[in-house]
Each structure stands twice: as C-alpha cells, then as structure tokens.
Amino acid sequence: MSVNVYPVNRGIPLALRQLEKSFHGHRVLGNVDLAIPAGQCVAIVGRSGCGKSTLLRLLAGLDRPDRGSLSSGNTPLRARQNDIRLMFQDDRLLPWKKVVDNVGLGLGKDARERALAALDTVGLAGRAGDWPSTLSGGQKQRVALARALIHRPRLLLLDEPLGALDALTRIEMQRLIETLWQEQGFTLLLVTHDVHEAVTLADRVILLEQGHIGLDIAIDLPRPRSHGQARQAALESEILERIFSSGVQGAQGDGTLRSGSSNQ
Numbered sequence: 001m002s003v004n005v006y007p008v009n010r011g012i013p014l015a016l017r018q019l020e021k022s023f024h025g026h027r028v029l030g031n032v033d034l035a036i037p038a039g040q041c042v043a044i045v046g047r048s049g050c051g052k053s054t055l056l057r058l059l060a061g062l063d064r065p066d067r068g069s070l071s072s073g074n075t076p077l078r079a080r081q082n083d084i085r086l087m088f089q090d091d092r093l094l095p096w097k098k099v100v101d102n103v104g105l106g107l108g109k110d111a112r113e114r115a116l117a118a119l120d121t122v123g124l125a126g127r128a129g130d131w132p133s134t135l136s137g138g139q140k141q142r143v144a145l146a147r148a149l150i151h152r153p154r155l156l157l158l159d160e161p162l163g164a165l166d167a168l169t170r171i172e173m174q175r176l177i178e179t180l181w182q183e184q185g186f187t188l189l190l191v192t193h194d195v196h197e198a199v200t201l202a203d204r205v206i207l208l209e210q211g212h213i214g215l216d217i218a219i220d221l222p223r224p225r226s227h228g229q230a231r232q233a234a235l236e237s238e239i240l241e242r243i244f245s246s247g248v249q250g251a252q253g254d255g256t257l258r259s260g261s262s263n264q
C-alpha cells in the first residue's frame with residue numbers, strides 16, 4: 001500500500017436545483033434536483049445517451065446549464081473550480097512528456113516533488129521517468145488519476161474511467177479508488193455503465209432516465225463489498241430491472257448496459 005502524503009481533506013457538498021440542459025432543441029437534462037452531502041460517493045448509471053456525461057461536464061464547469069443552479073454550501077460551484085477535477089475514460093496523457101511531467105503539468109517549482117508523491121499514492125512512483133507509451137492501459141489510468149489527485153480535489157468526477165480496462169485491472173482500480181476516497185475524503189461522483197461497479201463502490205446510486213432522476217437508492221452495505229453478498233446481488237438486480245424497464249425512448253445511444261461484466 002502506498003503512503004498517504006496528503007492531509008485528509010474534506011469533500012464539498014453539492015446542491016443542484018432545477019437543472020436543465022438542451023442541445024439543438026433536444027432536452028438532455030430537465031429539472032434535475034439533487035443534494036449530495038460532503039464526502040459521499042455517488043454512482044450515476046443509466047442508458048447510453050441519458051445525460052450522465054452532460055451532468056458531469058456541468059459540475060466540472062466545462063458547460064453551462066440553460067436553467068437552474070449548481071452550488072456548494074452558499075457558494076456557486078463555478079467559484080470552486082479549483083476544488084474540482086474530472087477524469088475521463090481516455091487518459092489524455094501528453095505522449096511527449098514523461099510520466100512525472102504529465103502529472104505535474106502546469107504546477108510551480110515543487111511540481112516534481114508533488115508529482116512523485118501523487119504517483120506514489122497510485123503505486124507508480126517507479127515509472128516516473130518513463131514515457132506514457134511504455135505503460136499499460138491500467139497504468140495510464142493510474143497516472144491520469146495521480147494528475148487529478150495532485151490538485152487535492154474536494155470533488156472528484158470520474159466519467160467511466162475504468163471502461164476500457166480488462167477485468168482484473170478494473171477490480172484493482174476500483175479498490176484503489178475506494179481506498180483513496182476513504183483516505184482523502186473527497187466527494188466522489190462516478191459515471192459507470194457497470195451496475196456491479198456502482199453497487200460495489202458507491203454510498204448511493206442514481207439512475208438518470210431520459211434526463212431526470214429515475215431512481216435514487218442508498219447502498220447500505222458494509223465495506224469492502226464483494227460479488228457474493230446476497231443483499232448486494234439483490235440491489236444490483238433492482239437497479240438493472242429499473243434500467244431495463246426505463247426503455248430507450250429519449251436515448252440516442254445504443255442502450256448498452258452491463259451487470260458485473262468485469263468480475264465474471
């Protein structure tokens with residue numbers, strides 16, 4: 001296990017009120033109301049095209065809502081952008097920069113020291129001087145995670161970050177993310193197509209259904225969680241059934257879903 005060199009910081013709470021977003025007249029999010037307490041781990045699931053990434057982009061300040069507000073306590077979320085980091089499915093590493101320089105990108109004179117510490121946190125201190133092209137897919141995602149963590153986020157947004165990984169690497173990454181969340185205390189929002197992953201990691205699973213919240217369910221299971229627990233399986237079935245019954249109306253993707261596909 002890596003050494004946690006960061007002071008434990010507390011996550012920020014979130015409040016979304018009557019959030020709306022359309023693209024070219026097509027309403028993607030409509031009247032989304034959501035309150036997330038500081039430090040909670042929330043998984044967002046739903047059919048392809050239901051608006052999950054759009055929601056994360058609004059939270060990250062990459063896009064603006066047409067209507068409604070996003071805040072943290074008494075502060076508009078856009079005033080807290082330094083507290084927020086978003087990680088994508090593709091690692092977005094710069095191939096012409098060494099691993100350590102990718103992680104410390106844009107930081108000041110202690111960038112290298114901080115980048116090494118962040119790499120240690122994700123178990124990759126030994127690869128600091130390597131080129132990204134020499135890393136596996138899972139290792140690249142660890143570097144991308146280190147690049148987010150170096151900014152000590154109080155809200156970490158993960159947009160299907162493990163989607164392209166093989167089953168074993170995916171499980172390792174899930175465990176790493178859970179450990180870092182427990183150690184560092186940030187609020188965590190994870191978009192995933194994998195209902196098993198959602199129920200394994202999250203305190204709460206939110207189903208987006210044609211632009212609104214179709215299901216908001218607490219996952220009251222002890223940690224660490226495992227595939228074999230009957231209660232966990234029952235929760236996964238309940239969520240999957242709800243997703244299937246939600247139909248594809250309004251979605252423009254392929255409606256792809258998985259349940260525990262990474263762990264079978």
Ligand SMILES: Nc1ncnc2c1ncn2[C@@H]1O[C@H](COP(=O)(O)OP(=O)(O)OP(=O)(O)O)[C@@H](O)[C@H]1O
Nearest residue numbers: 023024028047048049050051052053054055252253
């Ligand atoms: N910048 C944009 N311009 C036009 N349409 C967009 C834009 N961003 C998203 N959309 C549309 O909004 C809808 C929701 O997209 P979004 O990426 O949020 O869905 P998603 O639930 O994350 O899907 P997936 O699971 O496939 O990643 C889709 O119909 C998509 O085509």
